[in-house]
Amino acid sequence: ETGVTQSPTHLIKTRGQQVTLRCSSQSGHNTVSWYQQALGQGPQFIFQYYREEENGRGNFPPRFSGLQFPNYSSELNVNALELDDSALYLCASSLSKGGKDTQYFGPGTRLTVL
Amino acid sequence: AQTVTQSQPEMSVQEAETVTLSCTYDTSESDYYLFWYKQPPSRQMILVIRQEAYKQQNATENRFSVNFQKAAKSFSLKISDSQLGDAAMYFCAYSKDDKIIFGKGTRLHILP
Numbered sequence A: 001e002t003g004v005t006q007s008p009t010h011l012i013k014t015r016g017q018q019v020t021l022r023c024s025s026q027s028g029h030n031t032v033s034w035y036q037q038a039l040g041q042g043p044q045f046i047f048q049y050y051r052e053e054e055n056g057r058g059n060f061p062p063r064f065s066g067l068q069f070p071n072y073s074s075e076l077n078v079n080a081l082e083l084d085d086s087a088l089y090l091c092a093s094s095l096s097k098g099g100k101d102t103q104y105f106g107p108g109t110r111l112t113v114l
Numbered sequence B: 001a002q003t004v005t006q007s008q009p010e011m012s013v014q015e016a017e018t019v020t021l022s023c024t025y026d027t028s029e030s031d032y033y034l035f036w037y038k039q040p041p042s043r044q045m046i047l048v049i050r051q052e053a054y055k056q057q058n059a060t061e062n063r064f065s066v067n068f069q070k071a072a073k074s075f076s077l078k079i080s081d082s083q084l085g086d087a088a089m090y091f092c093a094y095s096k097d098d099k100i101i102f103g104k105g106t107r108l109h110i111l112p
Helices: none
Strands: A005-007 A010-013 A019-024 A031-037 A044-050 A053-057 A064-068 A074-078 A087-094 A109-113 B003-005 B010-014 B019-021 B024-026 B033-039 B046-052 B064-069 B074-079 B088-096 B099-102 B106-111
Touching: A005 A087, A010 A019, A019 A087, A019 A109, A031 A074, A044 A064, A044 B099, A074 A087, B003 B088, B003 B099, B010 B019, B019 B106, B024 B074, B033 B064, B033 B074, B046 B064, B046 B074, B074 B088
Parallel strands: A010 A109, B010 B106
Antiparallel strands: A005 A019, A019 A074, A031 A044, A031 A087, A044 A053, A064 A074, A087 A109, B003 B024, B019 B074, B033 B046, B033 B088, B064 B074, B088 B099, B088 B106
16 A cells, blocks of 8 residues: 655745645545645645545635646645745545545655745 | 644653643534644654544544543543653644644653
């Protein structure tokens, strides 16, 4: 059974640039959720994708967008990067949509915006 | 709006002792799910324990158990026989439908 993987591990961007983060879900999981974890804070829910459709969104602006592919892998895109976007971005997959199932987390992508 | 509060930013416990981490939440819902997740240093977050709100029985997983008080909206985690490998950030999380909310976490130190 393959776990959740994320790429890249680390990324450095400058303010105003765009970034794409990638996530491969655990085998058998059709749902992917994305979280932003600032230093010393808990994860904040960005959005969730279920079978290629967005299923729920947290309090994040539209410049945070996502995609889910037929193989259930997913991308998080952030446009017009701001300094406050510097954080660990976590992807988690689960067996079904919503939040009732256990989330299986990836190792995260550390994004630094200069 | 739902909120999750972990009032202890850091805690320490002697190896082999018992420690309890606190979590309170605010919701007007009656059916929801609660979780404790563990995030070891530089390692992936993993589930510790899961509780369904409609079940009165407290969930247990080996050395980990919860005290779920629905009326008080409290969901504390008890770790028995603490081990060095238990050192981590612990996050309490609430979910209902498409909402998933995490607390700010409690850093647990295990003293040898």
